[in-house]
C-alpha cells in the first residue's frame with residue numbers, strides 16, 4: 001500500500017539496464033509521494049544480484065529464488081510475482097517492457113484484478129492511480145492514459161528515463177516460493193539462442209541496422225565492418241529477419257524491439273512506420289538509402305542519399321581514420 | 326482439433342491520422358483485420374488442414390465490424406461469432422472478460438489470439454483471458470506445430486527462441502512473424518457468405534455492458550513530438566560519406 005515495487009529483469013544472469021531506469025524513476029515518484037521504493041528479483045541466482053540494485057536506492061530488495069526460473073516459462077514467474085504482490089501489497093508494480101514482462105503482464109493484471117498500462121513512455125502517480133503517455137498506432141501518435149486502482153501494473157519502454165544513482169542500504173528479504181510440476185503445465189524443449197555475440201539491442205549505445213537494400217554477402221560484410229568500427233550492435237528490419245538473413249531477435253520495430261541508442265544508422269531501410277515505431281526515439285539517426293524520397297529521411301539527422309555499396313566503404317574508411325586520430 | 330481465434334477489427338495504421346483538440350480523427354472506412362490476428366487465423370488453418378479439425382473465429386465489436394469477421398471466414402475459418410457492442414471505449418480487461426464469459430462453457434483444444442492489437446499495441450488480452458480461464462499459455466509465438474495432442478510453440482523471447490510444449494486446452498498469442506496470411510480468393514469469398522455467423526450480445530453472456538466500469542481510460546491524444554529534419558547529403562558517394570563521418574565526429578561527438 002505504501003510501496004512502489006520495480007521488477008528487476010534479469011537476462012543471462014545480468015540485470016537489464018532498462019529495469020534500473022524504471023527503478024530510478026520509481027524512486028523519484030516514491031519520494032514525491034512519500035512512499036517506499038522496493039525492488040523484486042525473481043531469478044535462479046537472485047540473491048547474488050541484490051547488491052547490483054543498491055546504487056539505485058531501494059529501501060527493500062525482495063528475492064525469489066529457484067531453479068524453476070532458469071528457463072523462462074511464464075507460470076512460475078507469474079506465481080512468484082503475484083505471490084510477492086500479495087505479500088508486499090504495492091501501490092504500483094512497475095516493469096521494464098521486455099518480451100518476458102509482456103509475457104506475464106496481462107495474466108498478472110487479471111490475477112491481481114488490477115488495471116495495467118503497458119509500454120509507457122512517461123508516467124507519474126496520481127491520487128487515484130497512475131497516469132502517463134504511451135505511443136500507439138505504431139508509435140505514430142501518443143495516447144494520454146490513466147489507470148484507476150490500487151495496485152496499478154505498468155511497463156515502461158526502454159530509454160524513457162535516465163539512470164539515477166542514490167545508493168542505499170536496503171533490507172534484503174527472501175520470499176518463500178514453491179511451485180509444483182503440475183502447476184507449471186508447459187514444458188520447455190529447447191532454447192535456441194542467437195548465434196554470434198549477444199549485444200542487448202535495447203541497451204546498445206550504437207546500432208547499425210540493415211534492411212532489404214542489404215541484399216547479399218558483400219552487403220552484410222559492410223554492415224559487420226561498420227558495426228565493428230563503431231562498436232555497435234547490429235539490428236535489422238523485418239524484411240531481413242523474416243527471410244532468415246538476420247536472427248529474428250534482431251528485429252527492430254512494432255513487432256520487434258524498441259531501441260533508443262545514441263546513434264542509429266539505418267542502411268537500406270525504407271522507414272515504414274512499423275520499423276520507425278521501434279527506433280524513432282534514437283538520439284541521432286543516420287540513414288543510407290538510394291531513394292531520396294524514402295520516408296526514413298523524414299526523421300534522420302544525417303541522410304545520405306546513395307547506393308550503400310558505394311557509400312559504406314569510404315564511410316567506414318573515414319570513421320577508421322577519425323578513430324585512430 | 327478445435328481452434329478458436331479471437332480477432333479484432335482495427336483502424337489501418339497506414340491511413341492518415343489527425344488530432345483535433347485531443348481527439349483522434351481517423352478514416353473509419355479503413356478498418357482492417359488486425360495483422361497479428363490474421364497470422365493466428367492463417368496458422369490455425371494450416372494446422373487443421375494438416376491434422377484435421379475446425380477453426381472458429383470470435384470478435385467483440387460493433388455490427389459494422391462484421392465485414393472483418395467475414396474476411397476471416399473467406400480465408401477459410403469454418404464459422405464465427407459476433408459479440409455485438411457499440412461501446413467504443415472498452416479496454417483489454419473488458420474485452421478479455423467478455424471473451425472469458427463466451428469461452429466458459431465452450432469445448433476447444435486451443436484459443437489463438439494476436440500478440441497485440443495493431444492500433445493500441447497493448448498485448449494484454451490474450452494472457453488476461455488465459456488467466457481467467459485458468460489455461461496454460463505461450464505468448465509471442467513465431468511458429469506452431471502439432472504433435473501428440475500438444476502444440477509445439479516456437480516463442481520469440483528477448484534473446485532467442487524457446488520451443489515450448491503447450492497441452493490442450495491452452496492459449497497461444499501469435500506474432501505476425503510466423504507466416505504470410507493468405508489473401509481470400511473469389512471462391513473463399515463466395516463460400517464465406519454461406520458460413521454460419523452467430524450474433525450474440527454481452528448480455529447473453531451475463532455481462533451488463535453498460536455498467537462495466539473501466540479501470541484504464543484514454544484521456545486524449547497528442548502528436549508525436551516531431552523530430553527536426555536534418556540535412557540530406559546528395560552527390561558523389563565518396564565525398565558525402567566522408568563528410569557525414571566527419572560531422573558525426575565533430576557535431577555529434579559520436580565516433
Ligand SMILES: Cc1cc2nc3c(=O)[nH]c(=O)nc-3n(C[C@H](O)[C@H](O)[C@H](O)COP(=O)(O)OP(=O)(O)OC[C@H]3O[C@@H](n4cnc5c(N)ncnc54)[C@H](O)[C@@H]3O)c2cc1C
Nearest residue numbers: 211212213237238253254255256268269270274275290308
Ligand atoms: C503489423 C506489422 C508489424 C510490423 N513490424 C515490423 C517490425 O517490427 N520491424 C520492421 O522492420 N518491419 C515491420 N513490419 C514491416 C514493415 O511494414 C516494412 O515492410 C519493413 O520494415 C520493410 O523493411 P525494409 O525497409 O528493409 O524494406 P523495404 O521497404 O523494401 O525498403 C528497402 C529500402 O532499401 C533501399 N535500397 C535498396 N537498394 C539499395 C542500395 N543498394 N543502397 C541504398 N539503399 C537501397 C530502397 O530504396 C528502400 O527504401 C511490420 C508490418 C506489419 C503489418
Ligand SMILES: Nc1ncnc2c1ncn2[C@@H]1O[C@H](COP(=O)(O)O)[C@@H](O)[C@H]1O
Nearest residue numbers: 331332385438439441442447448449450
Ligand atoms: N474486441 C476483440 N474481439 C476479439 N478479440 C480481441 C478483441 N480485442 C482484443 N482481442 C484479441 O486479443 C489480442 C490482443 O489485444 P490487445 O490486448 O488489445 O493488444 C488481439 O490480437 C485479439 O486476438
